[in-house]
Structures are given as structure tokens and as C-alpha cells.
Amino acid sequence: MPELPEVETTVRGLRRNLLGRSIVGVYNNWPRHIVNVSVEELRDRISGAKIDSIHRRGKYLIFTLSSNESLVIHLKMSGSLAFVDQVEPTDPYAHTVFNVGGKHELRFHDVRKFGRVYLVQQSSEIVGDLGPEPLDESFSPELFYTMLHGKKRLLKPLLLDQTFIAGIGNIYADEALHWAEIDPRRQSDTLSKLESDTLHMGIRHVLNLAIERNGSSISSYRKPDGDPGNMQDSLKVYGQAGMPCPRCGNKIERIKLGSRSTHFCPACQK
DNA sequence: ACCGGAGCCTGTTAGC
DNA sequence: TGCTAACAGGCTCCGG
Numbered sequence: 001m002p003e004l005p006e007v008e009t010t011v012r013g014l015r016r017n018l019l020g021r022s023i024v025g026v027y028n029n030w031p032r033h034i035v036n037v038s039v040e041e042l043r044d045r046i047s048g049a050k051i052d053s054i055h056r057r058g059k060y061l062i063f064t065l066s067s068n069e070s071l072v073i074h075l076k077m078s079g080s081l082a083f084v085d086q087v088e089p090t091d092p093y094a095h096t097v098f099n100v101g102g103k104h105e106l107r108f109h110d111v112r113k114f115g116r117v118y119l120v121q122q123s124s125e126i127v128g129d130l131g132p133e134p135l136d137e138s139f140s141p142e143l144f145y146t147m148l149h150g151k152k153r154l155l156k157p158l159l160l161d162q163t164f165i166a167g168i169g170n171i172y173a174d175e176a177l178h179w180a181e182i183d184p185r186r187q188s189d190t191l192s193k194l195e196s197d198t199l200h201m202g203i204r205h206v207l208n209l210a211i212e213r214n215g216s217s218i219s220s221y222r223k224p225d226g227d228p229g230n231m232q233d234s235l236k237v238y239g240q241a242g243m244p245c246p247r248c249g250n251k252i253e254r255i256k257l258g259s260r261s262t263h264f265c266p267a268c269q270k
Numbered sequence: 271a272c273c274g275g276a277g278c279c280t281g282t283t284a285g286c
Numbered sequence: 287t288g289c290t291a292a293c294a295g296g297c298t299c300c301g302g
Contacts, residue, residue, distance in 0.1 A: 006295075074296080077279085151272095152272085
């Protein structure tokens, strides 16, 4: 589910409420949620630690603790994080819950249980292999062109490869390619400099717009305050198979690419 | 190096 | 209306 914009929205929402608070307890009812330590060890090591900062890297959330360790969370397909008053009714899908500051909880709600929690000395142990951040200054059009020509792969699956570029998922890959009028079935090293520059712009445009709109809530994604995002209403191709392309009016198609559903307009994406 | 398929889970939706 | 199969925003592992 959540891609870069949804994770970024979550991070921004959590910063407002969590910075400076101490973790006082951990509850878990699905041990596989927590990857590299037991629930007991996690509880022992983070209880009493203060949350010093919250960052995003790709689709990971990184909580830096005063104990000099980092709590790293990946929401995977159906995860969301909610900051709630402890008196809120129990959520049966909140498989991991952090008690923060006594009267509040950070609840990791995750219906499909794919989400993961790690406790590490250095966040690089988890996020070290990720590709560049698409919204960073350092991710230049020139760098992107070089990256694309360093591979011979189908464009769409390449954009989903987190070691190639971090944070893009199925929705925003399709949206960025549509914005740039580029066919998702193209080979990465066949893009001209102009096409590469346009796709670079499309990626940034689509991600920034989605952040501005607090992400896409197609089914389960929620902001930390429980409200949905708004970007789902602005999607041009994702989930729009059979509908007219908003740019040229031709029918949007859905195909499989890299075993992921891919939505595009065969008329205006060349 | 790259691709496709299976697996991890459960809920919702499309189709018969 | 009711059942079944397909599908879902992610990612990893495996074999070819």
C-alpha cells in the first residue's frame, strides 16, 4: 500500500505528536511483525527511551531514540500508524502498539501482517541498499539518465526496484510514466535525454503532488490522525482501466508487467 | 543480470 | 443472492 508520499505524510503527522515523548511499553500479538529481536528484548531495550527524531528513507520510517538505537518500521501493503489516546477502543488489527508517554499510543495497524519492525544500532543496516531519494537535490536529471542507461530493463519494473530508486511503488510508477507520456514497456536504456528528463520531472511532480494531498487512500491507508488522504481522486491512470485517458481520451489499459498490474494509455504513452 | 512465479496474510470485489 | 476466484499500495526467495 503505502509508497513514498504516504510514508512522508505519516512521518510529518507523527513528528507533531511523538517528538520528545518516551516509549514506556510495547504490546504485540503477532511476533513475526518484529524481525530481529523478540518482543521481550524490544521492550527491554526501548522502554524509557525518548524519541529524538523521525525520518523517512524510501518507504521506511526511522525513529531515532535517545538510547542511540533506531526503531525502523516498514508498512508494506496494508500498514498504517496511528497516534491515539489510550482510551480509544482497542484495534484488533493493531498488532504492535507502543505506549508513549503514558496516556497515548502509537498503534501499528496492519490487516495483512506484512509490515515489519526492526531495532538496530544503525538504520543503514536496514536501508543501506536503497537507491537515491527521488526528491533529494542530489537526484539530478543527469544522474537519472546515467542510471537508466546503466541498466537494460523494462522501465516499469525498474522504477519499482528500491535499490534502483527509493520510494516509488505501483501507483506512482504508473502515474509518473503517464505524466511523462512514456510507455511502461520501454527498455530503460532506450530513453533519449529529453525523455529521461521528462520522466525525472514526472516522478518529482507526481510525488510532490501526492505529498501535498496527504497521499492516496484507496482502501486502508490512513494518516496518523485517522483521516484519509486525497490523492486517490487525482490519479490519472492507476485503477482507471477502461476509462478514457484524461489527456487524449483513448481507453486506459491494464496489463501485467513484472507480475504487477500496470495501467497506461497505449495511445499517448510512447 | 534479469524475469517470472510462489509465498507471506486477510479483506474486498468481480464474475458467474 | 451466494459462492468462488481474483485481486490488492510490498518485498523476498528461488529456479531458469
